[in-house]
Amino acid sequence: MSPAHRTILHVDMDAFFVSVELRRRPDLLGQPVVVGGTGPRGVVAAASYEARRYGVHSALPSAVARRRCPHAVFLPGSHELYSEVSAQVHEIFNRYTPLIEPLSLDEAFLDVSGATRLFGEGTQIARRLRGDVHDELELGCSVGVAPNKFLAKLASVEAKPRATPERVQPGPGVVEVLPDRVLEFLHPLPVSKLWGVGPKTFEKLARLGVRTVADLAALDERTLVSSLGRASGVHLLALANGQDDRPVEVDRAMKSIGHEETYPHDIHELADLERELVRLCDAVSARLRRHGTGARTLTLKVRFAGFHTVTRSTTLVSAIDTGPEMVAELRPLLRSLDVAVGVRLLGVSTGNFAERSQQLSLLTGNPDEPLRSAAAIDQIRDRFGASAIGPASSMTAKGLRVVRRGAQQWGPDQDRPNESDAAR
Numbered sequence: 001m002s003p004a005h006r007t008i009l010h011v012d013m014d015a016f017f018v019s020v021e022l023r024r025r026p027d028l029l030g031q032p033v034v035v036g037g038t039g040p041r042g043v044v045a046a047a048s049y050e051a052r053r054y055g056v057h058s059a060l061p062s063a064v065a066r067r068r069c070p071h072a073v074f075l076p077g078s079h080e081l082y083s084e085v086s087a088q089v090h091e092i093f094n095r096y097t098p099l100i101e102p103l104s105l106d107e108a109f110l111d112v113s114g115a116t117r118l119f120g121e122g123t124q125i126a127r128r129l130r131g132d133v134h135d136e137l138e139l140g141c142s143v144g145v146a147p148n149k150f151l152a153k154l155a156s157v158e159a160k161p162r163a164t165p166e167r168v169q170p171g172p173g174v175v176e177v178l179p180d181r182v183l184e185f186l187h188p189l190p191v192s193k194l195w196g197v198g199p200k201t202f203e204k205l206a207r208l209g210v211r212t213v214a215d216l217a218a219l220d221e222r223t224l225v226s227s228l229g230r231a232s233g234v235h236l237l238a239l240a241n242g243q244d245d246r247p248v249e250v251d252r253a254m255k256s257i258g259h260e261e262t263y264p265h266d267i268h269e270l271a272d273l274e275r276e277l278v279r280l281c282d283a284v285s286a287r288l289r290r291h292g293t294g295a296r297t298l299t300l301k302v303r304f305a306g307f308h309t310v311t312r313s314t315t316l317v318s319a320i321d322t323g324p325e326m327v328a329e330l331r332p333l334l335r336s337l338d339v340a341v342g343v344r345l346l347g348v349s350t351g352n353f354a355e356r357s358q359q360l361s362l363l364t365g366n367p368d369e370p371l372r373s374a375a376a377i378d379q380i381r382d383r384f385g386a387s388a389i390g391p392a393s394s395m396t397a398k399g400l401r402v403v404r405r406g407a408q409q410w411g412p413d414q415d416r417p418n419e420s421d422a423a424r
Helices: 016-025 062-068 080-092 113-119 122-137 149-159 180-184 200-205 215-219 221-228 228-242 270-290 325-336 367-384
Strands: 007-012 033-036 044-047 073-075 100-104 106-111 141-147 174-176 259-266 292-302 310-322 341-355
Touching: 007 122, 007 149, 016 033, 016 044, 016 080, 044 062, 062 073, 080 100, 080 106, 080 122, 106 149, 106 174, 106 341, 113 122, 113 325, 122 174, 122 200, 141 149, 149 174, 149 180, 200 221, 215 228, 221 270, 259 292, 270 292, 270 325, 270 341, 270 367, 292 325, 310 325, 310 341
Parallel strands: 033 073, 141 174
Antiparallel strands: 007 106, 007 141, 033 044, 100 106, 259 341, 292 310, 292 341
């Protein structure tokens, strides 16, 4: 279907993580609730609209959030639970169209152009979808309806509830940008609303006298290109005129698989960090195998006590997918760094995916042995759970320290023991 005749929805769940938590804690309804890392190094993952009245928002350090709203209820996040609920939300999306592009656990684009004869116009589909999500999952969402993805995302922002210091104001829930009223909707908005307008670009535009999208649309292309460069200038001018021809991408290519952890206290000993490296590589390699792929590029991320962050990467001739192989490649990169100052975060990520190939060798013994061992570990975990087996160096007096996807997404929790002590 031609871009001019598309009907695109952008569905954004309202305070998703908090809303999921409130289903099992209805006693907290109407109170300022914050989900995220509860420790001093944690960050806010989501805040209820009541908490937003006090200036609490996602990505804010938890310590700052506590100062702004001392009476807020802080809850640790559960990435596993949110993933399960997100899958349930997507089951509802699939009733209306198979053309779904997930952006995160709590938002997605839907191309419903081919569903309007069956379910009605875009706004009718949006309202039906919102009703299904509310009635079946007890969750709220806001929906933007527009001829393209860019406008649909802007419209969903206008559909959301608003939190002011005085009160929480419900949003309309559904906002539509009609094809013949695109510029009427778009041009009064501040130019910072456009994709690609970060702080530096905003400063350059301000020097040109640009404050609103209309100001940008009125600029000559040569002037904009000379200030921002051709790619950025042409891109922003198209958006300022409501133009966005990108289709909804159903099968988005996976770019990376990784995991990182922030520690409650800095780790100063290389031996402790190497044990952490083993844990991370074991977990990341297991995810590679679940996706049926190997990785040729491995990246080590280290954030020091002073927030200085370094990354070191290596690219291999052949893809690998086992923990010991990854450790063998990344350990030298870790040892090349001076960690005495203290490390607050360690991460491992993989990319450049390819099918694993195994080369036979007369010198290294049976080349299939690491693969058989990894397969056996996967089978044990599938049957008995992630904590049933793991690296010996990850054992503590309290049991195996399991890496759980998303568990450290918002920083370590307050009651979590010192990771470097637990590794000993």
